[in-house]
Amino acid sequence: MKKIDFALCVSMALFAPVLVGTSAAQNAQWTATSSPIQATIAGGPWTLGQGGSAKTGGAFDGPTPYCTPGNSGGGTERVNAATVNTFNPYYFPFVVGSGQNVKGYFDYRPKDINEAVVAATSTNAGQSWTFQEMVEQLTTECPNSDKNTASSGGNDNGEGHGTIISYAGSTILYTLNRMNGHVDSDGLIVHQIVPRGANALNPLPASSPFMQPPTANVIAGWNFNNLSGTQTTPAASTNPGAGAASTLGMTNSYTYSTTPLTVGSTDGSNVTKTTLSSDPSGTAAHNIGPNNNEAWRVVGVGLTGSQTTGTPGTGNGWNLAAPPCTQGAQFMVNTTGFQHIVFQYDWYTTNQGVRDLQALYTTDGINWTPVGPIQVTAGGSAFNNQITIDFKALGITSVEGKPNFGVRLVSVYDPDYPGYSIPTGGNVCSSTATGTYTAASLGSNNQPVVYNNNSGNWRFDEVNVLGTANGTNPITSDPIINTTGLVNPDGILAVVPNTYPIEVLYISKTLNSDYLAPTNYPVCPPSIPNGNLNDDVEVVRIATTTNFVNFTDITPLNTPAFSLTSSPNSPIPMVNGLSDPSTTSYSGIRWVSPNGTLIQLSNGNWGLFFGGGNCLDGDSDAFHALMYAESAGSDLTNWTVINGINNPIASIAQVSNVTDPQSGQTVTIPSTTPLVGQSVSLGLYDWFSGRVYAPQAIVTSPSTVSLVFAGYNAGFQLGGSSKDYSSYRNIGQVNLAVTNGVTLP
């Protein structure tokens, strides 16, 4: 053998393992081995199929209504003993276990009616499920119509996006607080559960702490149900001798208009019907909600005749010239004999009402101190229910046993509007604070607009001051514990198996922030299907925890890939390669949703199944496609998307011949047939052709997974009377296999 041949042989021998290794490190390639099906559930609460077919019947008057007896008779929520139904309206599954026998946690959410956490089991890897338990439900009210929409939408903002961490024989459930003012800004709610057979969510209560607290713990409360007409100092409905309410700043001499000149207002606050507060004991009969409740409207009336100049009767009390923290309402309550003081209230703003509210408290009736964050209304003509100030949880025990304890709910300048500043120390009520009041309803560009200075008002309902003599929590046996350290969490994307400290990928969603530095990204055009706009910035971040409550965010800085030359992006904390919060391309992944699955592969990579969305959707809920990505080795910060928007595992219905906002080219999305389903045109619409997300991959063999996921049909995406409420939030299943030698744990 010649020397050179020998050397070649040696080289090949030495490098052969490397070559083999390279081959073995190929990404997993998935194929579908079954057609996607809609899963079933035996037992549990009312399901959509019981309501009837598309556009006929429904939760109120369908063949089997949501409540028993239902219809105008209201009643109690239906529980199906063992009936097998199509698995809806449930979504955001989170499945634990492998093989055929698995346990699932689901977000039960009949639209505008209720929301709850449900546990179920499956013995066939997710094709059919058996109900175990439902807990933490938002409300026990029955719908008042099939859509339960009343004037502006019912209430289904409870606890959602449930995910699980199991460790040391314990199970910790994390949920998203969807309440206005809390969603995507509060930490996730943490529950420790101790499964006991069918009581899979033991010991969590049936009702969420968002529901009404025990009446026995109300020191003084106002539901305004027995009042009418002008009420400037409405009497308390519970223990009237213990509390006194009054308005603030409605009688004034501010200027409301200069053309014609309108000056002055006097307090004209009154009680008026305003639906969709949390008050369960309104005027509607038979437990039908949302109740047509009475609420207290805080407003001024213009002075008349000789009392004013200009147009009489038009000054409505709320005014741009009012110093911050001087207009609103005040509730004084004697807390003598009580500990663990909690203040709760429902706050409603009309479209033109002031957008920002700050709570203040006093222990002597003289000195007032801000407490809690500024409350920003979620929109106009909407209640922000059960806003809670738990003084004990905040470490403020000085309010206990005080005859002159009180809370003020007052208007403050909008921190989101240019020109806002407060002095060092952060007192929003300071006389040196600068800024302006804005309106509850945003402008056409989704940005705040200055309050119009002469219309709009606030309303309050279910104002309660609670406490107990022995210091126990007066609201619930399941008090809210929030995570710390997760930045604007929308939910957990995946738990990294076998880690301690526990490591998670999570969804960080900052609402209405894609026009604010440093995330002032190119905005999406109005969505194709319904013209919706969205300004949320959403990225995937990484955090660790050693105690399941306090997290440490360890996300590295990365720069979103797409930016305008005139406005280059800055690095922000986000994992790299999975999504791009700045992309406007219909082929890009702008948003990512919670409840995906991480799998450690034999090639040494992490595989991630996840749901994502793009600018076609006009919605940061990230429901356009089920996708798959891998991260090399132990690294979870850099990702390569293997199955993306254009070659997804599953996708919503195909959109053809649209102009991509980023490239300007005419495109069809997805450009290739999805791995699962055939969500293309010609009428072949899948049950997930409207929305698809939350893929849960159950490893069923070293080369196969059962993918459990959620989807809506296309009809739900339509607007107005065309919207189909009969098939949304479906749980489904499909089998996938790895075809290129990668094996699963």
Next chain:
Amino acid sequence: MLKRALPTILFASVLTLGASSSAKAGDIIQTLPDFGSTDSYDFDTTFPTPGVSTTVGTYTFTIPTGNFVTGITISGFFGSELYGVNTALSDYYLGYAGDETAVEVANCDSASLNCYSGQEGPYAWGPVTLTQAQIADLAPALANGSLDFTYTWDSTTPPISFGSGYLDQYVNVGPATIDISTAPTPEPATVLFCFSGLAALAAVRRFRKI
């Protein structure tokens, strides 16, 4: 161990002497259901006492008359379908009341193990095949037709924080299946016949050597 077990083996043999020749070899297979401990490592109030045994369940059976136990295997799961998918640090035994020499058959005794920290259990363990000496240790229980499957908290478990307190830790185990193999006990005549054969064989070998 063998020396200690010898009397028990002899005792078990005596029990079966003279048994009916109609006995047949077979397996006794029993499964205990999912189990989740109701007590926990409650670090907020007291540190758990290591070594205190808690019963998961009891296998009850009857060794057919005329049979003796030839082998025992046991398998199961850390974590439970009905309870939690993993378990606190713990050790698992087969034994009987008053037994000080229970046989350890499984353990989840390291924080690095999936059975303790994993998210996706239950995690299978076993099958574990008991040695003849271990079977001999269990002879009284086998004779009584009752074997306890128990666990003890592993004393190396560190407290795990949960917010401002400590995480309650639970022992969760899935179905545990035992397989007791039996065979007919040779009758005295058969034993005599066998010994005769062996003696003859020895004689032949001795004769050949000569």
